[in-house]
Amino acid sequence: MIINQFLILAALLFSLGVYGLLVRRNAVMVLLAVELMLNAVNINLVVFEAAIRSTLAVGQVFAIFVITVAAAEVGIGLAIVILVFRNRKSANVDELNLMKW
Amino acid sequence: MTFEVWISEPVNWVFIVVALAVAGTAVKVVTSQNVVHAVLFLVATLAGTAALFLLLSAQFVAWVLILVYIGAVIVLFLFGIMITRAPTGRGVGLDNDRKGVALVVSSALFAVLTWASLSAFGTAELVDIGEGTPTEVLGRALLGRFVVPFEIVGFVLLAALIGGITIARRDATPADEEGRGG
Numbered sequence: 001m002i003i004n005q006f007l008i009l010a011a012l013l014f015s016l017g018v019y020g021l022l023v024r025r026n027a028v029m030v031l032l033a034v035e036l037m038l039n040a041v042n043i044n045l046v047v048f049e050a051a052i053r054s055t056l057a058v059g060q061v062f063a064i065f066v067i068t069v070a071a072a073e074v075g076i077g078l079a080i081v082i083l084v085f086r087n088r089k090s091a092n093v094d095e096l097n098l099m100k101w
Numbered sequence: 102m103t104f105e106v107w108i109s110e111p112v113n114w115v116f117i118v119v120a121l122a123v124a125g126t127a128v129k130v131v132t133s134q135n136v137v138h139a140v141l142f143l144v145a146t147l148a149g150t151a152a153l154f155l156l157l158s159a160q161f162v163a164w165v166l167i168l169v170y171i172g173a174v175i176v177l178f179l180f181g182i183m184i185t186r187a188p189t190g191r192g193v194g195l196d197n198d199r200k201g202v203a204l205v206v207s208s209a210l211f212a213v214l215t216w217a218s219l220s221a222f223g224t225a226e227l228v229d230i231g232e233g234t235p236t237e238v239l240g241r242a243l244l245g246r247f248v249v250p251f252e253i254v255g256f257v258l259l260a261a262l263i264g265g266i267t268i269a270r271r272d273a274t275p276a277d278e279e280g281r282g283g
Contacts, residue, residue, distance in 0.1 A: 001112055001230075003222045006153065009120050011214035013127050013146075015207040020131030022203035023196045028181045029136060032143055035174070036127055039150055042166070050157040050230045056242040057234050060162050064243070067162075067169050068254045072261035074174050078181040079265040086271070091185040094197055 006047040013040035025092045027081045031074060038070045116156060123149035134195050140178045144171055158233040 013036055020033030042063045049059025085091045107113055126145040133139040147170045154163035243251050 001110070001116065001156070001227045002107065003225050003227055004218055005113075005116060005120070006157070007218035007222065008215050009123065009153075011211055011218065012124055014214065015211035016127045016131050018210055019203050019207035022206060023131065023200055025197050026136065026195055028178065028185060029139060029195065031181075032139060032178065033131055035143060035170075036130060036146065039147065042162075043150060043153060046154050046157050046159045046162055047227075049159065049234075050227050051225070053230075055238075056246055057238050058242070060159050060234060060239055061242050061247055063159075063162050064165055064239070065250060065254055067165055068258060071169055071174055072258050074177050075261050075265040076268070078177055079269040081181060082184055082269050085185040 003047060003051050006043055010040040010043040010047070013037070013043070025094050027084070027091045027093050028078070030093060031077045031081070034077075035070065035074070038066060038073075042066055112156065116153075119149050119152045119156070123153070136182050136195065137179070140175060140182065143178075144175055147171055147175075157227075158230045160233055161236045161239050 017033045017035075017037030017040065020036065021030055024030050024033060045059045045063040045066065047059075049057060049063075052059070081091055084096065088096065090096075123146055126142045126149065129142040130139050130146060133142060147166060151163040151166045154160075154166065
């Protein structure tokens, strides 16, 4: 196995996440695309850990941190989406133009 | 390293199968017109990622990914879809009409990232990943060298939990009281 086969797959996942982020209208689907991007970062961290074999397993530790922060992000993000839906009767990000001029 | 040498390693056959599954399901995550299907495709993507982590001898991270993501985060997403009544049928306009621009941007990003990693690593090989990272090493690192970030991330989770409850809870506002009274 070479390093680049994982890095290019992660780059593909990240680009797909960016595509979804730009294309999706529903806020829940946007959060789903963000999860794809975070997942790509996790792959990179674990691959670099497998490449350098640090004594503290730094890459895997930081992958666990990313997973934790992603879980917190989903919790807060969905709470905000639910609040916006309750107030605006819509969870589409292109209809949230209250602060746009 | 030539392609013939690369393809002759059995572990790379496993990689190709898993990578195709991950890439295909990730494409469906961002293109599926059914929100529930998109979430379920993300489950497949994450399961494939966990398989990649097992290939890279990161068992603990793989199982954490399965537990936290497939076990908890996906359920949160399904709750979010059900509560916000996201359109679950076909042809209801889940995407905006700027797919061309988004495709150009993401393709350019993919090209830049691929070029950067190819020029940085070339065909550098992953050596000596046979035996796997013991969970003991991770535990000692998390509660030793990285104990401060570990505690901070725990506090972040607590703050997110309390914040999520506070944000999503329906408060009894004066308007509600009036509406109920009148």
